[in-house]
Amino acid sequence: MGQNIIQKLIASHLVSGSMEPGSEIYVKIDHTLTHDITAVMAYLAFEALEISKVRTECSVSYLDHNLLQVDSKTPDDHIFLQSIAKKYGLYLSRPGNGICHMIHYFRFGKPGKSLMGTDSHTTTGGALGMLSIGAGGMDVATAMAGLPMRLKMPKVVRVELKGALNPQCSAKDVILEMLRRLTVKGGVGKAYEYVGEGVKSLTVAQRGTITNMGAELGATTSVFPADDEVRKFLKAQGRESDYTPLYPDEDCTYDEYMELDLSELVPLVACPSMPDKVAKVEDLGHVKVDQVFIGSCTNGSYSDIKKAAEVLDGHVVNDNVSLTVAVGTKQILQMLMEDGTISKLLCSGARLLECACGPCTGIGQAAPTNGVSVRTSNRNFPGRGGTPDAQLYLVSPEVAAATAITGYLTLPSQVCDITKLADITEPEEYLVDDKMLIPPVEGDTSDVEIIRGPNIKPLPIPEMITPVIDVPVSLKAGDNISTDDIIPASATFSAMRSNIPMVAEIVFSRYDKDFVSRAKEMKNSIIVGGENYGQGSSREHAAIAPMYLGVKAVIAKSMARIHKNNLINHGVLPLIFEDGSIYDKIEAGDELVLENCLEGIKAKEIMVTNKTKGYTFKTILEISDDEANVLLAGGQLRYIKKQIQ
Numbered sequence: 113m114g115q116n117i118i119q120k121l122i123a124s125h126l127v128s129g130s131m132e133p134g135s136e137i138y139v140k141i142d143h144t145l146t147h148d149i150t151a152v153m154a155y156l157a158f159e160a161l162e163i164s165k166v167r168t169e170c171s172v173s174y175l176d177h178n179l180l181q182v183d184s185k186t187p188d189d190h191i192f193l194q195s196i197a198k199k200y201g202l203y204l205s206r207p208g209n210g211i212c213h214m215i216h217y218f219r220f221g222k223p224g225k226s227l228m229g230t231d232s233h234t235t236t237g238g239a240l241g242m243l244s245i246g247a248g249g250m251d252v253a254t255a256m257a258g259l260p261m262r263l264k265m266p267k268v269v270r271v272e273l274k275g276a277l278n279p280q281c282s283a284k285d286v287i288l289e290m291l292r293r294l295t296v297k298g299g300v301g302k303a304y305e306y307v308g309e310g311v312k313s314l315t316v317a318q319r320g321t322i323t324n325m326g327a328e329l330g331a332t333t334s335v336f337p338a339d340d341e342v343r344k345f346l347k348a349q350g351r352e353s354d355y356t357p358l359y360p361d362e363d364c365t366y367d368e369y370m371e372l373d374l375s376e377l378v379p380l381v382a383c384p385s386m387p388d389k390v391a392k393v394e395d396l397g398h399v400k401v402d403q404v405f406i407g408s409c410t411n412g413s414y415s416d417i418k419k420a421a422e423v424l425d426g427h428v429v430n431d432n433v434s435l436t437v438a439v440g441t442k443q444i445l446q447m448l449m450e451d452g453t454i455s456k457l458l459c460s461g462a463r464l465l466e467c468a469c470g471p472c473t474g475i476g477q478a479a480p481t482n483g484v485s486v487r488t489s490n491r492n493f494p495g496r497g498g499t500p501d502a503q504l505y506l507v508s509p510e511v512a513a514a515t516a517i518t519g520y521l522t523l524p525s526q527v528c529d530i531t532k533l534a535d536i537t538e539p540e541e542y543l544v545d546d547k548m549l550i551p552p553v554e555g556d557t558s559d560v561e562i563i564r565g566p567n568i569k570p571l572p573i574p575e576m577i578t579p580v581i582d583v584p585v586s587l588k589a590g591d592n593i594s595t596d597d598i599i600p601a602s603a604t605f606s607a608m609r610s611n612i613p614m615v616a617e618i619v620f621s622r623y624d625k626d627f628v629s630r631a632k633e634m635k636n637s638i639i640v641g642g643e644n645y646g647q648g649s650s651r652e653h654a655a656i657a658p659m660y661l662g663v664k665a666v667i668a669k670s671m672a673r674i675h676k677n678n679l680i681n682h683g684v685l686p687l688i689f690e691d692g693s694i695y696d697k698i699e700a701g702d703e704l705v706l707e708n709c710l711e712g713i714k715a716k717e718i719m720v721t722n723k724t725k726g727y728t729f730k731t732i733l734e735i736s737d738d739e740a741n742v743l744l745a746g747g748q749l750r751y752i753k754k755q756i757q
């Protein structure tokens with residue numbers, strides 16, 4: 113029987129395991145990417161493995177997230193990362209070159225290859241027909257050491273796209289519609305494969321918006337075929353020779369099927385404060401807006417910015433709105449400067465930011481007190497904009513631009529002739545200029561000195577798991593706790609990321625400001641969570657910092673993939689209630705006793721007694737044998753060090 117694209121990608125990288133959905137598989141990783149706010153942890157782990165050079169085809173370290181440099185911490189991190197790249201044979205993408213996911217598929221990505229990155233939106237590469245998966249830093253360090261990635265074989269969902277988008281709609285509306293239907297946990301354990309007639313009408317950049325925000329579904333990855341559109345894109349990037357076709361076989365099958373008619377879509381918006389709280393823009397009425405941000409790895413492409421500029425052309429941004437624009441990459445920015453687009457934006461009153469993540473993750477452009485911010489980025493969790501009380505709405509660049517003009521959530525058709533948007537597409541030839549990419553140093557680099565700023569503290573190593581864990585509940589959290597809830601976003605907070613003792617002081621600070629003092633007082637504790645605990649970003653600080661504060665285990669109704677892996681890697685037990693209704697019977701402060709943990713890890717179930725309330729319940733470890741061994745070894749670093757030796 114034939115194979116679908118995901119099966120082909122996995123089969124061609126399979127090191128071991130069976131491709132049955134849910135089974136553990138090991139896949140060879142060809143490319144890795146890291147960025148400045150997750151990288152330091154990854155390279156500290158890599159250094160500890162004592163390997164002379166990365167063992168991948170291509171590894172790139174991007175400096176793109178925290179470019180505000182509010183103090184010396186981030187520039188110190190950047191110098192450290194540059195010295196790491198020089199020593200260990202990585203490319204370094206300098207600050208200003210643009211956002212990792214976009215540059216990666218523009219300049220490095222190849223259909224058929226596998227990519228693993230320390231960022232949840234690494235999935236963007238699926239637009240080129242790559243197997244692109246986000247992970248924590250420890251997992252990426254493992255891949256850089258040449259070891260295969262441990263993964264659960266996802267169920268593959270065939271998404272048949274029909275029709276074509278109408279001029280007022282964009283790829284953002286496709287993925288918002290997916291989120292509306294499936295929710296932020298609907299994609300857990302799944303990979304989405306987009307096929308059908310409608311695919312042909314989408315440029316690679318539009319596909320990138322969809323694969324990027326597949327992360328918001330909780331999906332392992334998303335992919336499009338490597339068709340003629342991909343060939344055209346690679347040609348436009350001066351890399352046609354990197355093209356190989358990749359299609360599903362005609363007789364292949366899928367685990368699930370769904371259909372989406374592009375022509376039926378209308379402009380959509382994700383309302384505060386979850387990417388799946390999706391509504392029609394036209395149904396929301398008068399939502400007054402203080403701030404608009406256009407950009408990010410989701411919507412920072414050439415055509416995204418050009419469409420926004422076209423909507424704004426001849427208008428001036430509303431007196432009560434602050435509009436900022438960050439083009440995704442320097443390459444596109446240069447092109448948009450040369451073709452007059454940037455001038456249109458500036459004439460309309462838009463403020464141009466550098467090519468970086470910036471406001472998307474709360475790094476600059478915080479919203480005013482109780483403010484409303486409309487953004488083209490991918491996440492609107494509480495606090496994501498850098499201020500705890502801002503209300504964030506996620507929309508397409510066209511809707512964002514129209515909104516900036518009126519000061520209310522607005523459809524493009526209300527402010528411009530939308531037929532002119534239909535002709536805007538990606539260029540036939542991009543301006544290729546890789547001067548901001550420093551290539552890997554060949555040969556012996558053993559004398560390259562690693563420059564370590566004072567904020568870069570050693571990676572904490574977890575304590576070994578003990579047979580009995582008797583601890584109080586330091587936090588009872590609700591459903592869909594994101595890693596933004598655990599480790600909040602902002603320029604100042606992101607700058608702390610190389611220093612776990614410092615990061616530990618901000619754990620859950622926007623969700624429950626007393627958490628840290630309580631956890632410290634308790635010394636060792638356990639966290640209880642609802643559904644989809646740890647969704648969102650890949651930041652492994654959300655596992656390491658609680659571990660540093662003595663959190664021994666998390667018991668939740670369900671858990672997000674990357675966060676669960678991060679907990680395992682850092683020696684924290686990821687437990688799932690066998691019976692979810694027990695959640696209601698636990699209160700913060702209850703004393704829980706986890707019995708027979710070492711045997712329980714092997715058996716994948718641990719009995720827990722609530723000593724305070726007097727009952728016992730079963731928890732499940734949804735882990736593989738190998739992951740059980742990681743926990744028993746005291747975390748991934750100890751485990752793979754042994755393997756490498």
Ligand code: MIC
Nearest residue numbers: 150231232233473649650651
């Ligand atoms: C995000 O979009 O949330 C980030 C910032 O890019 C993160 C990475 C991090 O916070 O460490 C991600 O998506 O993984």
Ligand code: SF4
Nearest residue numbers: 233408409469472473
């Ligand atoms: Fe950067 Fe935002 Fe994309 Fe994360 S989602 S990589 S912060 S632009």
